[in-house]
Amino acid sequence: MSAHVYKKVELVGSSKKSIEDAIETALAKANKSLKNIDWFEVKETRGHVVDGKVGHYQVVLKVGFRLE
Amino acid sequence: MSAHVYKKVELVGSSKKSIEDAIETALAKANKSLKNIDWFEVKETRGHVVDGKVGHYQVVLKVGFRLE
Amino acid sequence: MSAHVYKKVELVGSSKKSIEDAIETALAKANKSLKNIDWFEVKETRGHVVDGKVGHYQVVLKVGFRLE
Amino acid sequence: MSAHVYKKVELVGSSKKSIEDAIETALAKANKSLKNIDWFEVKETRGHVVDGKVGHYQVVLKVGFRLE
Amino acid sequence: MSAHVYKKVELVGSSKKSIEDAIETALAKANKSLKNIDWFEVKETRGHVVDGKVGHYQVVLKVGFRLE
Amino acid sequence: MSAHVYKKVELVGSSKKSIEDAIETALAKANKSLKNIDWFEVKETRGHVVDGKVGHYQVVLKVGFRLE
Amino acid sequence: MSAHVYKKVELVGSSKKSIEDAIETALAKANKSLKNIDWFEVKETRGHVVDGKVGHYQVVLKVGFRLE
Amino acid sequence: MSAHVYKKVELVGSSKKSIEDAIETALAKANKSLKNIDWFEVKETRGHVVDGKVGHYQVVLKVGFRLE
Amino acid sequence: MSAHVYKKVELVGSSKKSIEDAIETALAKANKSLKNIDWFEVKETRGHVVDGKVGHYQVVLKVGFRLE
Amino acid sequence: MSAHVYKKVELVGSSKKSIEDAIETALAKANKSLKNIDWFEVKETRGHVVDGKVGHYQVVLKVGFRLE
Amino acid sequence: MSAHVYKKVELVGSSKKSIEDAIETALAKANKSLKNIDWFEVKETRGHVVDGKVGHYQVVLKVGFRLE
Amino acid sequence: MSAHVYKKVELVGSSKKSIEDAIETALAKANKSLKNIDWFEVKETRGHVVDGKVGHYQVVLKVGFRLE
Numbered sequence: 001m002s003a004h005v006y007k008k009v010e011l012v013g014s015s016k017k018s019i020e021d022a023i024e025t026a027l028a029k030a031n032k033s034l035k036n037i038d039w040f041e042v043k044e045t046r047g048h049v050v051d052g053k054v055g056h057y058q059v060v061l062k063v064g065f066r067l068e
Numbered sequence: 069m070s071a072h073v074y075k076k077v078e079l080v081g082s083s084k085k086s087i088e089d090a091i092e093t094a095l096a097k098a099n100k101s102l103k104n105i106d107w108f109e110v111k112e113t114r115g116h117v118v119d120g121k122v123g124h125y126q127v128v129l130k131v132g133f134r135l136e
Numbered sequence: 137m138s139a140h141v142y143k144k145v146e147l148v149g150s151s152k153k154s155i156e157d158a159i160e161t162a163l164a165k166a167n168k169s170l171k172n173i174d175w176f177e178v179k180e181t182r183g184h185v186v187d188g189k190v191g192h193y194q195v196v197l198k199v200g201f202r203l204e
Numbered sequence: 205m206s207a208h209v210y211k212k213v214e215l216v217g218s219s220k221k222s223i224e225d226a227i228e229t230a231l232a233k234a235n236k237s238l239k240n241i242d243w244f245e246v247k248e249t250r251g252h253v254v255d256g257k258v259g260h261y262q263v264v265l266k267v268g269f270r271l272e
Numbered sequence: 273m274s275a276h277v278y279k280k281v282e283l284v285g286s287s288k289k290s291i292e293d294a295i296e297t298a299l300a301k302a303n304k305s306l307k308n309i310d311w312f313e314v315k316e317t318r319g320h321v322v323d324g325k326v327g328h329y330q331v332v333l334k335v336g337f338r339l340e
Numbered sequence: 341m342s343a344h345v346y347k348k349v350e351l352v353g354s355s356k357k358s359i360e361d362a363i364e365t366a367l368a369k370a371n372k373s374l375k376n377i378d379w380f381e382v383k384e385t386r387g388h389v390v391d392g393k394v395g396h397y398q399v400v401l402k403v404g405f406r407l408e
Numbered sequence: 409m410s411a412h413v414y415k416k417v418e419l420v421g422s423s424k425k426s427i428e429d430a431i432e433t434a435l436a437k438a439n440k441s442l443k444n445i446d447w448f449e450v451k452e453t454r455g456h457v458v459d460g461k462v463g464h465y466q467v468v469l470k471v472g473f474r475l476e
Numbered sequence: 477m478s479a480h481v482y483k484k485v486e487l488v489g490s491s492k493k494s495i496e497d498a499i500e501t502a503l504a505k506a507n508k509s510l511k512n513i514d515w516f517e518v519k520e521t522r523g524h525v526v527d528g529k530v531g532h533y534q535v536v537l538k539v540g541f542r543l544e
Numbered sequence: 545m546s547a548h549v550y551k552k553v554e555l556v557g558s559s560k561k562s563i564e565d566a567i568e569t570a571l572a573k574a575n576k577s578l579k580n581i582d583w584f585e586v587k588e589t590r591g592h593v594v595d596g597k598v599g600h601y602q603v604v605l606k607v608g609f610r611l612e
Numbered sequence: 613m614s615a616h617v618y619k620k621v622e623l624v625g626s627s628k629k630s631i632e633d634a635i636e637t638a639l640a641k642a643n644k645s646l647k648n649i650d651w652f653e654v655k656e657t658r659g660h661v662v663d664g665k666v667g668h669y670q671v672v673l674k675v676g677f678r679l680e
Numbered sequence: 681m682s683a684h685v686y687k688k689v690e691l692v693g694s695s696k697k698s699i700e701d702a703i704e705t706a707l708a709k710a711n712k713s714l715k716n717i718d719w720f721e722v723k724e725t726r727g728h729v730v731d732g733k734v735g736h737y738q739v740v741l742k743v744g745f746r747l748e
Numbered sequence: 749m750s751a752h753v754y755k756k757v758e759l760v761g762s763s764k765k766s767i768e769d770a771i772e773t774a775l776a777k778a779n780k781s782l783k784n785i786d787w788f789e790v791k792e793t794r795g796h797v798v799d800g801k802v803g804h805y806q807v808v809l810k811v812g813f814r815l816e
């Protein structure tokens with residue numbers, strides 16, 4: 001694995017349901033245009049509030065993938 | 069929206085169930101005394117441990133609301 | 137409580153299900169060798185990606201326990 | 205000055221014109237409800253974009269004032 | 273304790289004597305208007321200098337209290 | 341807005357005039373190749389010095405845009 | 409000294425008296441099970457509050473010792 | 477350029493007018509005693525408040541210059 | 545140089561030999577698809593361990609290049 | 613005060629007695645060569661350990677003074 | 681790999697030769713008492729100076745290993 | 749050693765060869781004007797890129813020396 005080069009891109013996924021679902025939303029989107037996605041790192045968790053409740057979660061994450 | 073001023077307050081919500089529930093607990097409390105709550109930012113996630121399991125989650129968050 | 141001394145160790149729990157479950161996995165492991173576990177602090181949330189979905193979550197946490 | 209106690213609150217000012225004007229907007233608002241405002245510290249500078257230009261600046265700042 | 277919500281406020285205490293005394297000064301002030309103060313966290317330690325000596329210490333701290 | 345995914349890219353804008361102008365320079369460039377730009381976050385402010393004066397400002401910013 | 413290897417462990421000492429005493433409390437405890445303790449680094453200073461006064465200081469510190 | 481050595485010094489410039497002017501004030505001062513000033517990095521932006529308005533901006537910056 | 549705009553991308557280079565070689569590996573890869581690469585900034589240095597030795601170094605770096 | 617320029621230098625004071633005394637030791641030294649010292653900021657607190665006790669405290673601080 | 685738990689310990693390796701050698705020194709030591717070492721993360725690079733040259737490098741690193 | 753006072757200065761060394769050589773370059777320069785240099789701390793590692801290769805490394809380091 002030693003000569004591999006990876007790239008990280010920063011995405012923001014959102015979801016009305018949960019933090020995990022916001023992560024999956026971002027990964028699903030990334031998967032449409034990127035190959036070899038390998039890992040993610042959560043950088044920030046935040047969200048919008050509607051009527052005193054979480055309207056949707058917003059998770060900022062870095063997604064790492066191997067360059068071919 | 070350009071002349072608006074927002075304030076952020078720092079709260080700690082807790083829950084036996086989940087990180088999301090701890091966030092909702094803090095927002096529900098904030099909603100009783102604050103108007104126009106708009107967003108939150110998670111700053112820390114931690115918790116107490118009882119018998120080797122999560123006793124309750126504690127989520128430190130900043131809550132932003134528009135000043136009137 | 138004032139003369140107590142606590143120690144913190146850094147663990148990484150993983151789970152296919154959720155962030156909360158990854159935390160519980162680490163705590164369950166810690167509980168086998170440590171007594172008096174009192175709290176945890178999440179330091180990083182990340183994970184591996186398989187086929188554009190979360191393969192498993194990895195949560196880096198510090199676990200605090202009282203020294204006897 | 206040695207026995208004084210100060211409090212800091214976190215505000216977000218906004219302006220279509222400039223970073224400085226966003227700061228002044230937040231201070232003007234704070235000045236309506238707080239006495240003895242003494243200093244501010246910029247914590248974040250960000251903004252919304254409209255048609256490829258800055259729509260308005262948003263400056264997150266802490267405002268310090270002396271408690272009486 | 274799991275359903276409790278806490279709030280943190282940021283204060284700056286000062287003292288000519290010591291860092292500990294600056295903390296106590298801030299707590300004493302906070303105690304006049306806040307109930308259920310539970311913990312503090314030191315965020316910054318600084319001070320003014322007079323004639324090459326500490327004129328007074330300034331300790332920035334967050335004070336956490338339970339909301340009722 | 342809950343199912344949206346955003347991407348952030350990191351740019352460095354420069355200007356001889358002001359910090360605000362350096363931000364606008366970066367946004368104008370980004371706007372040529374990116375659609376749906378929504379916000380920016382200033383990460384660093386620096387600059388080159390010529391003859392003891394600011395030669396030009398360099399502002400490092402993250403630019404967020406919605407993926408379609 | 410060049411081939412030495414050191415280890416750092418993270419402890420939390422507490423004291424009703426002072427920050428310095430909380431440090432000494434942690435070091436005294438560490439000294440019972442560790443040899444060759446060489447230095448410490450304060451990472452956090454916090455404490456519990458009782459009746460508007462410091463109940464006890466809690467100092468999070470890393471303790472470095474030489475491995476034999 | 478590869479064998480050059482640079483030094484950075486930390487200055488605080490102030491101005492009643494703007495953040496940019498506070499930077500220029502610091503650079504002008506530095507230019508009186510330092511040669512070969514090459515770049516600056518803004519580390520903090522803050523200021524004093526007078527009557528609910530910015531009294532003057534204070535910009536903490538690092539100034540880099542080549543050693544001869 | 546004042547009207548230039550730069551972009552930074554985040555890469556992870558790896559090497560069995562050294563930290564410097566891991567940096568070169570990432571730059572060589574970047575050079576295949578990017579023009580006008582100007583500088584890099586090391587953000588993290590880490591690696592995999594095999595049989596108690598460094599299997600390969602992994603260096604996370606930002607690579608800056610001028611947009612045309 | 614608006615046209616003043618300040619410089620900050622970084623010093624490490626040490627003391628066998630206390631954190632406060634280590635600060636005073638550094639300030640006393642600084643006062644021999646610098647005029648117009650105005651404030652200090654503690655950046656790190658650490659120390660050497662001898663026989664399981666604090667041998668001496670080492671406090672890293674920035675000292676700010678007005679340039680004439 | 682999803683149910684695995686890892687632990688991280690913090691070590692300081694030193695070497696007269698190079699940063700890489702200081703890392704190897706720490707790993708070799710860790711390998712004597714720990715099984716399943718998997719990765720390391722460099723946290724700090726520093727060193728002692730003798731006669732204006734590097735006397736030895738000191739690299740602070742976290743070493744991660746799988747708990748059985 | 750307890751009454752000693754140290755100063756830290758921030759330098760940027762550069763080298764076409766390696767990170768270690770950039771550190772030595774800065775130390776050699778510092779050694780011409782400073783006595784009693786005792787340690788260094790690497791703060792940033794970066795470099796310029798020429799034709800897709802490292803043109804030269806730039807290492808930002810703090811150099812600590814004892815004041816007499």
